[in-house]
Protein backbone atom coordinates (compact mmCIF):
# COMPACT_ATOMS: atom_id res chain seq x y z
CA UNK A 1 0.00 0.00 0.00
CA UNK A 2 1.39 3.46 -0.83
CA UNK A 3 1.08 5.84 2.05
CA UNK A 4 1.20 9.36 0.84
CA UNK A 5 0.20 11.54 3.76
CA UNK A 6 2.36 10.00 6.49
CA UNK A 7 5.68 11.71 7.14
CA UNK A 8 8.32 9.46 5.62
CA UNK A 9 10.36 9.09 8.78
CA UNK A 10 7.41 7.50 10.61
CA UNK A 11 6.13 5.34 7.79
CA UNK A 12 7.66 2.07 8.95
CA UNK A 13 6.32 2.48 12.46
CA UNK A 14 2.77 3.27 11.38
CA UNK A 15 2.82 0.61 8.78
CA UNK A 16 4.04 -2.08 11.16
CA UNK A 17 1.54 -1.24 13.90
CA UNK A 18 -1.30 -1.05 11.36
CA UNK A 19 -0.28 -4.41 9.95
CA UNK A 20 -0.12 -6.01 13.41
CA UNK A 21 -3.53 -4.86 14.56
CA UNK A 22 -5.20 -5.55 11.28
CA UNK A 23 -8.20 -7.78 11.91
CA UNK A 24 -8.70 -6.69 15.52
CA UNK A 25 -11.26 -4.08 16.39
CA UNK A 26 -10.83 -3.83 20.13
CA UNK A 27 -7.46 -2.96 21.60
CA UNK A 28 -6.32 -2.90 25.20
CA UNK A 29 -2.99 -1.08 25.50
CA UNK A 30 -0.74 -1.92 28.43
CA UNK A 31 0.39 1.61 29.21
CA UNK A 32 3.16 2.28 31.73
CA UNK A 33 3.52 5.95 30.78
CA UNK A 34 7.17 5.31 29.77
CA UNK A 35 8.70 6.15 26.39
CA UNK A 36 7.79 2.90 24.64
CA UNK A 37 4.13 2.64 25.51
CA UNK A 38 3.66 6.39 25.02
CA UNK A 39 4.93 5.98 21.45
CA UNK A 40 2.55 3.06 20.93
CA UNK A 41 -0.35 5.03 22.40
CA UNK A 42 0.39 7.92 20.04
CA UNK A 43 0.74 5.68 16.98
CA UNK A 44 -2.50 3.85 17.76
CA UNK A 45 -4.51 7.01 18.28
CA UNK A 46 -2.98 8.60 15.17
CA UNK A 47 -3.98 5.55 13.16
CA UNK A 48 -7.46 5.61 14.66
CA UNK A 49 -8.02 9.34 14.09
CA UNK A 50 -6.03 10.21 10.96
CA UNK A 51 -4.80 7.22 9.02
CA UNK A 52 -7.60 4.74 9.40
CA UNK A 53 -7.20 3.90 5.72
CA UNK A 54 -4.18 1.84 6.81
CA UNK A 55 -6.19 -0.59 8.90
CA UNK A 56 -8.76 -3.01 7.60
CA UNK A 57 -11.59 -1.75 9.80
CA UNK A 58 -12.21 0.78 12.58
CA UNK A 59 -10.99 -0.13 16.02
CA UNK A 60 -11.45 1.11 19.56
CA UNK A 61 -8.65 1.61 22.07
CA UNK A 62 -8.66 1.52 25.83
CA UNK A 63 -5.64 1.50 28.09
CA UNK A 64 -4.68 -0.04 31.39
CA UNK A 65 -2.03 1.17 33.81
CA UNK A 66 -0.80 -1.03 36.62
CA UNK A 67 0.18 1.05 39.61
CA UNK A 68 2.79 -1.08 41.34
CA UNK A 69 3.16 1.27 44.32
CA UNK A 70 6.86 0.47 44.60
CA UNK A 71 8.08 3.95 43.65
CA UNK A 72 7.13 7.00 45.70
CA UNK A 73 6.12 8.61 42.37
CA UNK A 74 3.58 5.89 41.53
CA UNK A 75 0.64 8.24 42.06
CA UNK A 76 2.11 10.96 39.84
CA UNK A 77 2.63 8.39 37.09
CA UNK A 78 -0.95 7.27 37.24
CA UNK A 79 -2.08 10.91 36.98
CA UNK A 80 0.26 11.44 34.02
CA UNK A 81 -1.16 8.37 32.29
CA UNK A 82 -4.67 9.57 32.90
CA UNK A 83 -3.94 12.98 31.33
CA UNK A 84 -2.21 11.48 28.29
CA UNK A 85 -5.10 9.11 27.67
CA UNK A 86 -7.64 11.82 28.28
CA UNK A 87 -6.26 14.17 25.61
CA UNK A 88 -6.32 11.30 23.14
CA UNK A 89 -9.78 10.18 24.04
CA UNK A 90 -8.71 6.80 25.35
CA UNK A 91 -10.45 5.43 28.46
CA UNK A 92 -7.92 4.33 31.09
CA UNK A 93 -8.24 1.78 33.91
CA UNK A 94 -5.73 2.05 36.74
CA UNK A 95 -5.19 -1.08 38.80
CA UNK A 96 -3.37 -0.83 42.15
CA UNK A 97 -1.20 -3.63 43.40
CA UNK A 98 -0.20 -4.40 46.95
CA UNK A 99 2.63 -6.85 47.38
CA UNK A 100 2.60 -9.60 49.96
CA UNK A 101 5.19 -8.54 52.56
CA UNK A 102 6.76 -12.01 52.66
CA UNK A 103 7.99 -11.68 49.08
CA UNK A 104 9.28 -8.16 49.32
CA UNK A 105 12.95 -8.93 48.61
CA UNK A 106 14.52 -6.48 46.15
CA UNK A 107 15.84 -9.17 43.83
CA UNK A 108 12.41 -10.72 43.64
CA UNK A 109 10.37 -7.64 43.14
CA UNK A 110 11.01 -7.24 39.39
CA UNK A 111 9.89 -10.77 38.68
CA UNK A 112 6.96 -10.61 41.07
CA UNK A 113 5.78 -7.29 39.61
CA UNK A 114 5.91 -8.74 36.09
CA UNK A 115 3.98 -11.89 36.99
CA UNK A 116 1.28 -9.97 38.80
CA UNK A 117 1.10 -7.48 35.94
CA UNK A 118 0.54 -10.11 33.27
CA UNK A 119 -2.04 -11.85 35.41
CA UNK A 120 -3.99 -8.64 35.81
CA UNK A 121 -3.64 -7.67 32.16
CA UNK A 122 -4.95 -10.98 30.88
CA UNK A 123 -7.77 -10.95 33.41
CA UNK A 124 -8.81 -7.49 32.19
CA UNK A 125 -9.15 -8.53 28.57
CA UNK A 126 -12.75 -8.35 27.45
CA UNK A 127 -14.10 -10.76 24.93
CA UNK A 128 -12.76 -10.01 21.43
CA UNK A 129 -10.11 -7.66 22.80
CA UNK A 130 -6.40 -7.94 22.08
CA UNK A 131 -3.64 -6.82 24.46
CA UNK A 132 -0.76 -4.71 23.15
CA UNK A 133 2.54 -4.09 24.94
CA UNK A 134 5.30 -1.83 23.68
CA UNK A 135 8.33 -4.11 23.94
CA UNK A 136 11.07 -3.17 21.48
CA UNK A 137 14.31 -4.50 20.00
CA UNK A 138 16.50 -3.45 22.92
CA UNK A 139 14.15 -5.28 25.32
CA UNK A 140 14.69 -8.33 23.14
CA UNK A 141 18.49 -8.05 23.33
CA UNK A 142 18.36 -7.55 27.10
CA UNK A 143 16.12 -10.58 27.51
CA UNK A 144 18.49 -12.67 25.41
CA UNK A 145 21.43 -11.73 27.64
CA UNK A 146 19.42 -12.34 30.80
CA UNK A 147 18.51 -15.81 29.50
CA UNK A 148 22.20 -16.42 28.74
CA UNK A 149 23.07 -15.40 32.28
CA UNK A 150 20.52 -17.92 33.61
CA UNK A 151 22.05 -20.67 31.46
CA UNK A 152 18.84 -21.11 29.45
CA UNK A 153 18.46 -23.34 26.44
CA UNK A 154 16.93 -22.43 23.04
CA UNK A 155 13.53 -21.71 24.54
CA UNK A 156 14.80 -19.09 26.98
CA UNK A 157 17.13 -17.66 24.33
CA UNK A 158 14.28 -17.29 21.86
CA UNK A 159 13.39 -14.22 23.91
CA UNK A 160 10.27 -12.10 23.78
CA UNK A 161 7.54 -13.37 21.48
CA UNK A 162 5.88 -11.09 18.95
CA UNK A 163 2.56 -12.72 19.75
CA UNK A 164 1.16 -14.86 22.56
CA UNK A 165 -1.64 -17.25 21.84
CA UNK A 166 -4.34 -18.61 24.11
CA UNK A 167 -4.70 -22.35 24.72
CA UNK A 168 -7.18 -22.33 21.86
CA UNK A 169 -4.59 -20.83 19.53
CA UNK A 170 -6.23 -17.44 19.45
CA UNK A 171 -3.99 -14.41 19.67
CA UNK A 172 -4.22 -12.60 23.00
CA UNK A 173 -1.09 -10.42 23.06
CA UNK A 174 0.74 -8.50 20.36
CA UNK A 175 4.04 -6.63 20.49
CA UNK A 176 4.05 -4.52 17.34
CA UNK A 177 7.21 -2.52 18.20
CA UNK A 178 9.49 -5.50 18.70
CA UNK A 179 11.49 -4.80 15.52
CA UNK A 180 12.24 -1.17 16.40
CA UNK A 181 15.08 0.01 18.62
CA UNK A 182 14.68 2.30 21.60
CA UNK A 183 16.65 4.89 19.60
CA UNK A 184 14.08 4.81 16.79
CA UNK A 185 11.22 5.16 19.27
CA UNK A 186 12.94 8.08 20.96
CA UNK A 187 13.35 9.86 17.62
CA UNK A 188 9.62 9.41 16.99
CA UNK A 189 8.77 10.67 20.49
CA UNK A 190 10.99 13.74 20.16
CA UNK A 191 9.66 14.57 16.69
CA UNK A 192 6.12 14.43 17.95
CA UNK A 193 7.03 16.25 21.18
CA UNK A 194 5.58 13.50 23.32
CA UNK A 195 5.96 13.55 27.07
CA UNK A 196 6.65 10.44 29.07
CA UNK A 197 7.79 9.42 32.52
CA UNK A 198 11.18 8.06 33.46
CA UNK A 199 10.94 5.37 36.09
CA UNK A 200 13.54 6.30 38.75
CA UNK A 201 14.36 2.60 39.23
CA UNK A 202 15.47 2.37 35.57
CA UNK A 203 18.78 3.88 36.62
CA UNK A 204 19.42 1.49 39.45
CA UNK A 205 22.11 -0.89 38.19
CA UNK A 206 21.42 -3.29 41.05
CA UNK A 207 18.71 -4.68 38.77
CA UNK A 208 20.20 -7.03 36.17
CA UNK A 209 18.27 -5.57 33.25
CA UNK A 210 19.40 -2.02 34.08
CA UNK A 211 22.98 -3.17 34.56
CA UNK A 212 22.97 -4.65 31.06
CA UNK A 213 21.26 -1.64 29.50
CA UNK A 214 23.43 1.00 31.15
CA UNK A 215 26.83 -0.64 31.58
CA UNK A 216 27.21 -3.45 29.05
CA UNK A 217 25.12 -3.06 25.91
CA UNK A 218 26.29 0.49 24.99
CA UNK A 219 29.84 -0.94 24.63
CA UNK A 220 28.61 -3.60 22.25
CA UNK A 221 26.44 -1.18 20.23
CA UNK A 222 29.39 1.16 19.94
CA UNK A 223 31.58 -1.47 18.41
CA UNK A 224 28.86 -3.23 16.39
CA UNK A 225 26.04 -0.79 15.66
CA UNK A 226 23.65 -3.51 14.45
CA UNK A 227 24.34 -5.81 17.34
CA UNK A 228 20.74 -5.89 18.58
CA UNK A 229 19.43 -6.88 15.13
CA UNK A 230 21.89 -9.79 15.05
CA UNK A 231 20.87 -10.93 18.50
CA UNK A 232 17.28 -10.96 17.30
CA UNK A 233 18.32 -13.22 14.45
CA UNK A 234 19.87 -15.69 16.90
CA UNK A 235 16.75 -15.50 19.07
CA UNK A 236 14.64 -16.24 16.01
CA UNK A 237 16.74 -19.31 15.13
CA UNK A 238 16.33 -20.59 18.68
CA UNK A 239 12.60 -20.01 18.43
CA UNK A 240 12.40 -21.98 15.17
CA UNK A 241 14.25 -24.88 16.68
CA UNK A 242 12.01 -24.80 19.71
CA UNK A 243 8.89 -24.74 17.55
CA UNK A 244 10.12 -27.71 15.60
CA UNK A 245 10.68 -29.63 18.84
CA UNK A 246 7.20 -28.66 19.98
CA UNK A 247 5.74 -29.98 16.76
CA UNK A 248 7.64 -33.26 17.04
CA UNK A 249 6.72 -33.78 20.69
CA UNK A 250 3.13 -32.58 20.60
CA UNK A 251 1.60 -36.07 20.36
CA UNK A 252 3.75 -37.40 23.19
CA UNK A 253 2.81 -34.41 25.31
CA UNK A 254 -0.87 -35.16 24.81
CA UNK A 255 -0.36 -38.54 26.45
CA UNK A 256 0.97 -37.03 29.67
CA UNK A 257 -1.13 -33.92 30.16
CA UNK A 258 -4.83 -33.52 30.23
CA UNK A 259 -6.20 -30.66 28.13
CA UNK A 260 -8.46 -29.65 31.03
CA UNK A 261 -5.67 -29.52 33.56
CA UNK A 262 -2.38 -28.18 32.22
CA UNK A 263 -0.97 -27.78 35.71
CA UNK A 264 -0.29 -31.48 36.23
CA UNK A 265 1.65 -34.03 34.24
CA UNK A 266 1.50 -37.83 34.54
CA UNK A 267 5.12 -38.85 34.75
CA UNK A 268 4.75 -42.64 34.54
CA UNK A 269 4.96 -42.80 30.69
CA UNK A 270 8.16 -40.75 30.80
CA UNK A 271 10.11 -43.69 32.25
CA UNK A 272 10.17 -45.32 28.82
CA UNK A 273 11.99 -42.35 27.22
CA UNK A 274 15.62 -41.27 27.24
CA UNK A 275 16.68 -38.62 29.76
CA UNK A 276 17.01 -36.24 26.81
CA UNK A 277 13.43 -36.71 25.68
CA UNK A 278 12.13 -36.57 29.25
CA UNK A 279 13.84 -33.25 29.84
CA UNK A 280 12.45 -31.87 26.58
CA UNK A 281 8.90 -32.91 27.56
CA UNK A 282 9.16 -31.38 31.03
CA UNK A 283 10.52 -28.15 29.59
CA UNK A 284 7.79 -28.04 26.97
CA UNK A 285 5.19 -28.51 29.67
CA UNK A 286 6.67 -25.67 31.75
CA UNK A 287 6.75 -23.42 28.71
CA UNK A 288 3.05 -24.06 28.14
CA UNK A 289 2.42 -22.77 31.64
CA UNK A 290 4.45 -19.64 30.92
CA UNK A 291 6.98 -20.51 33.54
CA UNK A 292 10.41 -19.02 33.25
CA UNK A 293 12.64 -21.80 31.90
CA UNK A 294 14.57 -23.51 34.67
CA UNK A 295 18.29 -24.15 34.15
CA UNK A 296 19.56 -27.49 32.86
CA UNK A 297 20.41 -28.46 36.42
CA UNK A 298 17.02 -27.54 37.80
CA UNK A 299 15.24 -29.54 35.08
CA UNK A 300 17.28 -32.58 36.13
CA UNK A 301 16.33 -31.95 39.75
CA UNK A 302 12.64 -32.11 38.83
CA UNK A 303 13.21 -35.67 37.73
CA UNK A 304 15.76 -36.78 40.34
CA UNK A 305 14.39 -35.05 43.43
CA UNK A 306 10.67 -34.80 42.77
CA UNK A 307 9.73 -37.75 40.54
CA UNK A 308 12.26 -40.20 41.94
CA UNK A 309 11.95 -39.32 45.62
CA UNK A 310 10.73 -42.01 48.04
CA UNK A 311 7.15 -43.18 47.72
CA UNK A 312 6.07 -41.68 51.04
CA UNK A 313 8.07 -38.44 50.66
CA UNK A 314 6.41 -35.12 49.94
CA UNK A 315 8.98 -33.53 47.61
CA UNK A 316 8.79 -29.87 46.75
CA UNK A 317 11.14 -28.00 44.44
CA UNK A 318 11.07 -24.26 43.97
CA UNK A 319 11.30 -23.03 40.39
CA UNK A 320 11.53 -19.30 39.70
CA UNK A 321 8.00 -18.25 40.52
CA UNK A 322 6.28 -21.48 41.41
CA UNK A 323 6.84 -24.82 43.07
CA UNK A 324 6.89 -28.28 41.61
CA UNK A 325 5.36 -31.12 43.66
CA UNK A 326 4.39 -34.73 43.23
CA UNK A 327 1.22 -36.57 44.14
CA UNK A 328 0.01 -39.96 42.93
CA UNK A 329 2.19 -40.32 39.81
CA UNK A 330 1.64 -36.77 38.75
CA UNK A 331 3.82 -33.69 38.84
CA UNK A 332 2.07 -30.46 39.82
CA UNK A 333 3.01 -26.86 39.30
CA UNK A 334 1.69 -24.66 42.08
CA UNK A 335 1.91 -21.00 42.96
CA UNK A 336 4.70 -20.15 45.32
CA UNK A 337 2.40 -19.23 48.17
CA UNK A 338 1.38 -22.90 48.41
CA UNK A 339 4.59 -23.23 50.44
CA UNK A 340 2.98 -21.62 53.44
CA UNK A 341 0.62 -23.55 55.63
CA UNK A 342 -1.97 -22.36 58.11
CA UNK A 343 -1.79 -25.24 60.52
CA UNK A 344 -1.93 -23.15 63.65
CA UNK A 345 -4.61 -20.73 62.50
CA UNK A 346 -7.90 -20.67 64.38
CA UNK A 347 -10.59 -18.15 63.50
CA UNK A 348 -13.66 -17.54 65.61
CA UNK A 349 -16.73 -17.03 63.50
CA UNK A 350 -19.13 -14.85 65.36
CA UNK A 351 -22.65 -16.08 64.65
CA UNK A 352 -23.94 -12.59 63.95
CA UNK A 353 -21.60 -12.20 60.95
CA UNK A 354 -22.43 -14.10 57.85
CA UNK A 355 -18.95 -13.90 56.35
CA UNK A 356 -15.46 -14.66 57.53
CA UNK A 357 -12.26 -13.70 55.75
CA UNK A 358 -9.71 -16.52 55.47
CA UNK A 359 -5.95 -15.97 55.70
CA UNK A 360 -3.85 -14.77 52.72
CA UNK A 361 -5.48 -15.63 49.41
CA UNK A 362 -7.79 -18.38 50.56
CA UNK A 363 -10.82 -16.18 50.01
CA UNK A 364 -13.76 -16.07 52.36
CA UNK A 365 -16.60 -18.14 53.69
CA UNK A 366 -20.09 -16.92 53.30
CA UNK A 367 -23.00 -18.29 55.30
CA UNK A 368 -26.67 -17.86 54.74
CA UNK A 369 -29.63 -19.68 56.16
CA UNK A 370 -31.51 -21.75 53.64
CA UNK A 371 -34.70 -23.66 53.74
CA UNK A 372 -34.01 -26.34 51.16
CA UNK A 373 -34.24 -30.06 51.16
CA UNK A 374 -31.15 -32.17 50.56
CA UNK A 375 -32.61 -33.23 47.22
CA UNK A 376 -32.81 -29.75 45.80
CA UNK A 377 -29.25 -28.92 46.82
CA UNK A 378 -27.58 -30.12 43.62
CA UNK A 379 -27.09 -26.81 41.87
CA UNK A 380 -24.55 -24.40 43.29
CA UNK A 381 -26.15 -21.02 44.01
CA UNK A 382 -24.55 -18.00 42.37
CA UNK A 383 -23.35 -15.10 44.36
CA UNK A 384 -26.05 -12.70 43.30
CA UNK A 385 -26.49 -9.12 44.36
CA UNK A 386 -29.20 -9.93 46.89
CA UNK A 387 -26.71 -12.06 48.79
CA UNK A 388 -24.04 -9.40 48.51
CA UNK A 389 -26.44 -6.82 49.94
CA UNK A 390 -26.96 -8.94 53.03
CA UNK A 391 -23.28 -8.69 53.91
CA UNK A 392 -22.61 -6.02 56.48
CA UNK A 393 -19.14 -4.48 55.97
CA UNK A 394 -18.64 -2.72 52.66
CA UNK A 395 -15.13 -3.90 52.41
CA UNK A 396 -16.27 -7.47 52.15
CA UNK A 397 -18.73 -6.57 49.43
CA UNK A 398 -15.84 -5.19 47.40
CA UNK A 399 -13.81 -8.24 48.10
CA UNK A 400 -16.54 -10.50 46.87
CA UNK A 401 -17.13 -8.53 43.71
CA UNK A 402 -13.45 -8.93 42.82
CA UNK A 403 -13.06 -12.52 43.95
CA UNK A 404 -16.32 -13.93 42.82
CA UNK A 405 -15.63 -17.57 42.24
CA UNK A 406 -17.50 -19.91 44.46
CA UNK A 407 -15.48 -23.01 44.97
CA UNK A 408 -18.09 -25.03 46.67
CA UNK A 409 -21.14 -24.95 48.86
CA UNK A 410 -22.07 -27.22 51.73
CA UNK A 411 -25.23 -27.53 53.76
CA UNK A 412 -24.89 -28.22 57.46
CA UNK A 413 -27.10 -27.99 60.51
CA UNK A 414 -26.99 -24.61 62.26
CA UNK A 415 -25.14 -24.38 65.56
CA UNK A 416 -27.16 -24.53 68.75
CA UNK A 417 -27.23 -21.57 71.12
CA UNK A 418 -24.32 -22.82 73.24
CA UNK A 419 -22.07 -23.83 70.33
CA UNK A 420 -19.16 -21.59 69.32
CA UNK A 421 -18.38 -21.60 65.62
CA UNK A 422 -14.75 -21.58 64.51
CA UNK A 423 -12.61 -22.32 61.49
CA UNK A 424 -9.38 -24.26 61.84
CA UNK A 425 -6.81 -25.51 59.39
CA UNK A 426 -4.65 -28.61 59.44
CA UNK A 427 -5.45 -31.76 61.28
CA UNK A 428 -7.43 -33.10 64.17
CA UNK A 429 -6.47 -36.27 66.00
CA UNK A 430 -9.98 -37.54 66.57
CA UNK A 431 -11.72 -40.26 64.63
CA UNK A 432 -14.10 -38.65 62.19
CA UNK A 433 -17.42 -40.05 61.12
CA UNK A 434 -18.48 -38.63 57.81
CA UNK A 435 -21.90 -38.70 56.27
CA UNK A 436 -22.64 -41.83 54.21
CA UNK A 437 -19.65 -43.78 55.56
CA UNK A 438 -20.06 -46.54 58.10
CA UNK A 439 -16.70 -46.44 59.85
CA UNK A 440 -14.84 -43.62 61.54
CA UNK A 441 -11.42 -42.67 60.20
CA UNK A 442 -8.54 -40.32 60.93
CA UNK A 443 -8.49 -37.14 58.89
CA UNK A 444 -5.26 -38.12 57.14
CA UNK A 445 -6.92 -41.28 55.83
CA UNK A 446 -9.95 -39.31 54.66
CA UNK A 447 -7.78 -36.81 52.78
CA UNK A 448 -6.08 -39.73 51.05
CA UNK A 449 -9.38 -41.35 50.12
CA UNK A 450 -10.63 -38.11 48.65
CA UNK A 451 -7.37 -37.66 46.73
CA UNK A 452 -6.61 -34.35 48.38
CA UNK A 453 -2.94 -33.58 47.75
CA UNK A 454 -0.87 -32.81 50.87
CA UNK A 455 -0.41 -29.12 50.00
CA UNK A 456 -4.15 -28.52 50.05
CA UNK A 457 -4.80 -30.33 53.30
CA UNK A 458 -3.78 -27.48 55.54
CA UNK A 459 -5.70 -25.02 53.37
CA UNK A 460 -9.16 -26.46 53.46
CA UNK A 461 -11.22 -24.68 56.12
CA UNK A 462 -12.46 -27.02 58.84
CA UNK A 463 -15.72 -25.88 60.37
CA UNK A 464 -16.04 -26.62 64.09
CA UNK A 465 -18.92 -26.18 66.54
CA UNK A 466 -17.15 -26.10 69.92
CA UNK A 467 -14.66 -28.98 69.61
CA UNK A 468 -16.71 -30.96 67.14
CA UNK A 469 -15.74 -31.09 63.47
CA UNK A 470 -18.78 -30.33 61.31
CA UNK A 471 -17.32 -30.09 57.82
CA UNK A 472 -14.16 -29.81 55.76
CA UNK A 473 -15.65 -27.21 53.46
CA UNK A 474 -16.07 -28.61 49.98
CA UNK A 475 -14.85 -32.09 50.85
CA UNK A 476 -17.12 -33.72 53.42
CA UNK A 477 -19.67 -33.20 56.18
CA UNK A 478 -19.48 -35.19 59.39
CA UNK A 479 -22.41 -36.99 61.00
CA UNK A 480 -22.42 -34.28 63.69
CA UNK A 481 -22.92 -31.65 61.04
CA UNK A 482 -25.60 -33.37 59.03
CA UNK A 483 -28.68 -31.31 58.35
CA UNK A 484 -31.93 -33.19 58.77
CA UNK A 485 -34.83 -31.70 56.96
CA UNK A 486 -37.91 -32.54 58.93
CA UNK A 487 -40.08 -31.79 55.90
CA UNK A 488 -42.55 -30.55 58.41
CA UNK A 489 -43.51 -27.11 57.19
CA UNK A 490 -44.51 -25.86 60.61
CA UNK A 491 -41.37 -27.06 62.27
CA UNK A 492 -38.87 -26.30 59.56
CA UNK A 493 -35.39 -25.42 60.84
CA UNK A 494 -33.14 -23.51 58.51
CA UNK A 495 -29.92 -25.13 57.37
CA UNK A 496 -26.65 -23.28 57.11
CA UNK A 497 -25.49 -23.01 53.55
CA UNK A 498 -21.76 -22.24 53.50
CA UNK A 499 -20.01 -21.09 50.35
CA UNK A 500 -16.29 -20.84 49.93
CA UNK A 501 -15.50 -17.89 47.68
CA UNK A 502 -12.06 -17.64 46.10
CA UNK A 503 -10.11 -15.57 43.64
CA UNK A 504 -9.83 -17.04 40.17
CA UNK A 505 -6.33 -18.49 40.27
CA UNK A 506 -6.61 -20.15 43.67
CA UNK A 507 -10.02 -21.41 42.68
CA UNK A 508 -8.56 -23.23 39.69
CA UNK A 509 -5.99 -25.04 41.81
CA UNK A 510 -8.53 -26.18 44.36
CA UNK A 511 -11.09 -27.10 41.79
CA UNK A 512 -8.69 -29.38 39.94
CA UNK A 513 -7.78 -31.18 43.11
CA UNK A 514 -11.19 -31.67 44.60
CA UNK A 515 -13.20 -32.02 41.45
CA UNK A 516 -14.31 -35.48 42.54
CA UNK A 517 -16.45 -33.86 45.20
CA UNK A 518 -17.81 -31.20 42.91
CA UNK A 519 -18.90 -33.39 40.07
Ligand SMILES: Nc1ncnc2c1ncn2[C@@H]1O[C@H](COP(=O)(O)OP(=O)(O)OP(=O)(O)O)[C@@H](O)[C@H]1O
Pocket residue numbers: 030031032036037064065066067068114117132133134135139
Ligand atom coordinates in the same frame (compact mmCIF):
# COMPACT_ATOMS: atom_id res chain seq x y z
N1 LIG B 1 3.01 -0.41 35.09
C1 LIG B 1 2.63 -0.80 33.89
N2 LIG B 1 1.35 -0.70 33.53
C2 LIG B 1 0.94 -1.11 32.32
N3 LIG B 1 1.75 -1.61 31.40
C3 LIG B 1 3.06 -1.74 31.68
C4 LIG B 1 3.57 -1.34 32.95
N4 LIG B 1 4.90 -1.57 32.95
C5 LIG B 1 5.20 -2.09 31.74
N5 LIG B 1 4.10 -2.20 30.97
C6 LIG B 1 4.01 -2.75 29.60
O1 LIG B 1 5.03 -3.71 29.42
C7 LIG B 1 5.93 -3.28 28.40
C8 LIG B 1 7.35 -3.70 28.78
O2 LIG B 1 7.74 -2.94 29.89
P1 LIG B 1 9.09 -3.24 30.65
O3 LIG B 1 10.15 -3.60 29.66
O4 LIG B 1 9.32 -2.17 31.62
O5 LIG B 1 8.59 -4.49 31.45
P2 LIG B 1 9.34 -5.73 32.02
O6 LIG B 1 9.00 -5.80 33.46
O7 LIG B 1 10.76 -5.73 31.62
O8 LIG B 1 8.46 -6.85 31.30
P3 LIG B 1 8.85 -7.99 30.30
O9 LIG B 1 9.51 -9.08 31.05
O10 LIG B 1 7.52 -8.41 29.75
O11 LIG B 1 9.78 -7.37 29.30
C9 LIG B 1 5.72 -1.78 28.31
O12 LIG B 1 6.05 -1.33 27.02
C10 LIG B 1 4.24 -1.65 28.59
O13 LIG B 1 3.49 -1.92 27.43
